[in-house]
Amino acid sequence: METYGIEKLGIINPKAVYRNLTPAQLTEAAVIRGEGKLSNTGALVIKTGKYTGRSPKDKFIVDTPAVHDEIAWGNVNVPIEKDKFDSIKAKVVAYLQNREIFLFDGMAGADPVCTRKFRIVNELASQNLFIHDLLIRPTKEQLADYGEPDFTIIAAPGFKCIPEVDGVHSEAAILVDYEQKMVVICGTQYSGEIKKSVFSVMNFLMPREGVLPMHCSANMDPETKETAVFFGLSGTGKTTLSADPNRKLIGDDEHGWSDRGVFNFEGGCYAKCIDLTEENEPEIYHSIKFGSLVENVVMDDETREFDFADGSLTENTRVGYPIEYIDNAQIPGVGGIPKVVIFLTADAFGVLPPISRLDENAAMYHFVTGFTSKLAGTERGITEPQPTFSTLFGEPFMPMNPSVYANMLGERIKKYNTKVYLVNTGWTGGPYGVGNRMKLKYTRAMVTAALSGAFNDVEYKHDKIFNVDIPQTCPEVPSEIMNPRDTWEDKSAYDEQAKKLAGMFQDNFAKKYPDMPKNIADAGPKA
CATH class of the missing domain: 3.40.449.10 (Phosphoenolpyruvate Carboxykinase, domain 1)
Structure with a gap:
């Protein structure tokens, strides 16, 4: 043998x-x-x-x-x-x-x-x-x-x-x-x-x-080869948003950024299946076929049909499949130098803007901060969204000092004049349980605008609490959702929640990064 x-x-x-x-x-x-x-x-x-999820402890x-x-x-x-x-x-x-x-x-x-x-x-x-x-x-x-x-x-x-x-x-x-x-x-x-x-x-x-490893997805324009990367923790939309039918998918989760460009660490994708529909996520939906592995999705024993809305086993239902199952996959998984970096966050407070532009200092602030809400099922014991700060949008997988990775990203953003945006795929109109999850079609439209350069010449409004610049218009997105305060019926409740989250940002940063340069520390939210 x-x-x-x-x-x-x-x-x-x-x-x-x-x-x-x-x-x-x-x-x-x-x-x-x-x-x-x-x-x-x-x-x-x-x-x-x-x-049914990672066990970080x-x-x-x-x-x-x-x-x-x-x-x-x-x-x-x-x-x-x-x-x-x-x-x-x-x-x-x-x-x-x-x-x-x-x-x-x-x-x-x-x-x-x-x-x-x-x-x-x-x-x-x-x-x-x-x-x-x-x-x-x-x-x-x-x-x-x-x-x-x-x-x-x-x-x-x-x-x-x-x-x-x-x-x-x-x-x-x-x-x-x-x-x-x-x-x-x-x-x-x-x-x-x-x-x-x-x-x-x-x-x-x-x-x-000399290669920056990143917990991100990546895709590129099939004609211009312009590349974008999407940072975010599990459940924030990396896989969904990078699987864009109009762009080549380089990979959905793990990449390196060298002086030659971005490259995928993997040869496949690992996508969440909860509430999966053919209409919203056709690329993932059609990848659930022979050769793929589905974890913890409820299936009828007789018809063998899936119930993607059933989270009784876990909210963290998953499918793994080779990247070739995506029709527009980039094979091999190599792209150019990123022109756009997008930080994805799922804000359960419902107060962060759906998209905002970050300057170099703010980009570094939000990269090391890595705010999101852990979504149900992604880790053991998580049953509803919990606010969390995960350094570099991937702290559990980063063994070295965060400054090693952060400095590498900062050097690249500056060297290549890469544009950076913060995108909230979480809640709007109120917190989790009151407001609604941001519509995927709106998030897709905002990401498309960021990648196409449509935000380069629009009006911006500076948010004093979160210290970011919010574009006031976006193609195919109602203008009233661009400013989160406008989506809340109770404006004072919004103000209270926004200041609460801003304070959490400040407390986390002061505790974790007391030696961070002042220009970066000052680029964060102001409670």
């Missing part, structure tokens, strides 16, 4: 080893093994059990002398001793003996200069299908000449940790060892942990090469 070198990991007695199976083979294996069912579209549908980084000074240790990047990592790894390896092993040898980084090889070792065929869809798939020639991986990720959701024995917080653990070049994921079947582990690794490796 061919083992493809997994004995180097200590897996010396596997029942079988399958390497880079096709989506058809993996789907078939998953159904036979009882991991999931087929929908009426041909997609594989699974339930991930207890863990269960993620650890191995603290070794080789990386200690490069990691921004704290509540997000939590250290774990090397011997504890080695112990859990040994238990996971023992657990995998006499089991079927599914390998995917793929790549991250569409720019050949920055490509890194990742070997993913899976217990489940369904998770192997997921990462086959999400990473860059090697050609037959590349696979034959693959050699040794740069990083290895072992995912064994069936192995449960014992916290008091293993030195972790729960039965689940996501453990990153940058020195051993290995990630161990156990106790959770949520596939997003695998892709985010790849992202965390790339976020550690790329800055060393």
Whole structure:
């Protein structure tokens, strides 16, 4: 039996080893093994059990002398001793003996200069299908000449940790060892942990090469090649807004920005499905077909039809699919230098403008601040929107000091004269529970205007509380929604909420960034 070198990991007695199976083979294996069912579209549908979103409190980084000074240790990047990592790894390896092993040898980084090889070792065929869809798939020639991986990720959701024995917080653990070049994921079947582990690794490796890693989506004009990037946390609209039928999709979640341009880390997309409709999001809707993996979407057992509005399993329903399922995907995922940067936020207070222009200082302020509302289901325990500040719009995945990434973005904005906008995809007319979520068609129209240059010569109004400039008109958008205060019936209630949120901005900034230059600190909201 061919083992493809997994004995180097200590897996010396596997029942079988399958390497880079096709989506058809993996789907078939998953159904036979009882991991999931087929929908009426041909997609594989699974339930991930207890863990339906990321589990940030269960993620650890191995603290070794080789990386200690490069990691921004704290509540997000939590250290774990090397011997504890080695112990859990040994238990996971023992657990995998006499089991079927599914390998995917793929790549991250569409720019050949920055490509890194990742070997993913899976217990489940369904998770192997997921990462086959999400990473860059090697050609037959590349696979034959693959050699040794740069990083290895072992995912064994069936192995449960014992916290008091293993030195972790729960039965689940996501453990990153940058020195051993290995990630161990156990106790959770949520596939997003695998892709985010790849992202965390790339976020550690790329800055060393002068490349800015970004938690963003990206697309470009098919004719002019002008490129735009969309920063935002899960649920703010990165995938939806970048899947624009009039532009080429470079990628939906994770990119690098080098002096050659923007490039996708991945070869697939991981889109939210809650309330998905063909009318609003046709590209995502039609990607749910044979070869894709659907997580936690309620499906009728007889008709095998989806109920995308049913969030009873989780609000964080998901589909993973190869980027080729998007008709206008840019293959390979490489674009030019971004002309426009858009920060996406879902404001549950309902007070931020639907779109506002940021100067260089304000851009840096909002980048390091990373305000949004965590939406239901994106993390364990989140059942309704919660205001949060996630540094760089991706703090859980950024192992280095935030200033490393922030300075790199600031240098690029200044060097290339890139325009920056803050877009609120959250609530208007009132807070969550009172107002309404911003209509997608309006957000799309505002983003289109920003990308086309339509905001270059319009009237702006300065918002004194949030210290931003609001365009007063936008094609295909009613002028009355451009200024959020005008959408509230009770203006005093708006003022109170706006000042409350502005105060939260100020408190967060003062606590997290006391040494930030004054010109950046002064560019933020004024309570």
